[in-house]
Amino acid sequence: xxxxxxxxxxxxxxxxxxxxxxxxxxxxxxxxxxxxxxxxxxxxxxxxxxxxxxxxxxxxxxxxxxxxxxxxxxxxxxxxxxxxxxxxxxxxxxxxxxxxxxxxxxxxxxxxx
Amino acid sequence: xxxxxxxxxxxxxxxxxxxxxxxxxxxxxxxxxxxxxxxxxxxxxxxxxxxxxxxxxxxxxxxxxxxxxxxxxxxxxxxxxxxxxxxxxxxxxxxxxxxxxxxxxxxxxxxxxx
Numbered sequence: 001x002x003x004x005x006x007x008x009x010x011x012x013x014x015x016x017x018x019x020x021x022x023x024x025x026x027x028x029x030x031x032x033x034x035x036x037x038x039x040x041x042x043x044x045x046x047x048x049x050x051x052x053x054x055x056x057x058x059x060x061x062x063x064x065x066x067x068x069x070x071x072x073x074x075x076x077x078x079x080x081x082x083x084x085x086x087x088x089x090x091x092x093x094x095x096x097x098x099x100x101x102x103x104x105x106x107x108x109x110x111x112x113x
Numbered sequence: 114x115x116x117x118x119x120x121x122x123x124x125x126x127x128x129x130x131x132x133x134x135x136x137x138x139x140x141x142x143x144x145x146x147x148x149x150x151x152x153x154x155x156x157x158x159x160x161x162x163x164x165x166x167x168x169x170x171x172x173x174x175x176x177x178x179x180x181x182x183x184x185x186x187x188x189x190x191x192x193x194x195x196x197x198x199x200x201x202x203x204x205x206x207x208x209x210x211x212x213x214x215x216x217x218x219x220x221x222x223x224x225x226x227x
Contacts, residue, residue: 004156031212031213033213033214033215035215035217042217042218042219042220043203043215043217043220044217045214045215045216048212048213048214050212050213055212055213056211056212056213056214058214090156090157092157092213092215094213101159101162102159102213102215103159104149104156104157104158105156106154106155106156107156
């Protein structure tokens, strides 16, 4: 069974631009969560989607948004990029909400210049 | 609110010697606890999980962890370190009411010396 895939793997953007990252969960998994990893703040929860609905949201500004499609693939969008948005963005999939065993993708490395 | 504290940001061990990574948690509810490992430029891999069954949990690659409610601890151990264990390790807490939200500790970077 294929693992969680994230595209693109690396991205360079300029301050003020917007970016969309994609995550394809393991086949059959319906829940996708997103995390931001930075050296200063560590790993922080962004949001969780289950059956196309946002179930939970972390403490991030409204510039960070996401969505989930009917095939469980998810995208996250960051508008008006700031230098501090440079990070590794990880997505994780699991069968259902609250089932705990989450499988992580390799991440998308975003650099904002 | 839930939180996780990893007591050591760096641990250095010699190959073949035991590894101990310390983790304390704070949670208002019965927690689920995990240890994840991240190798350089890789995603996170689940080592083991505690979800209110046996307090001694065995994971992959010879790792195990013991849940101690009285001490609010979930320390990770391995009897004999291997060079391939060099990585960053994260202690993680969640609870059912929060869905799939995971709260991560700050991480412990493990260096294995030959």
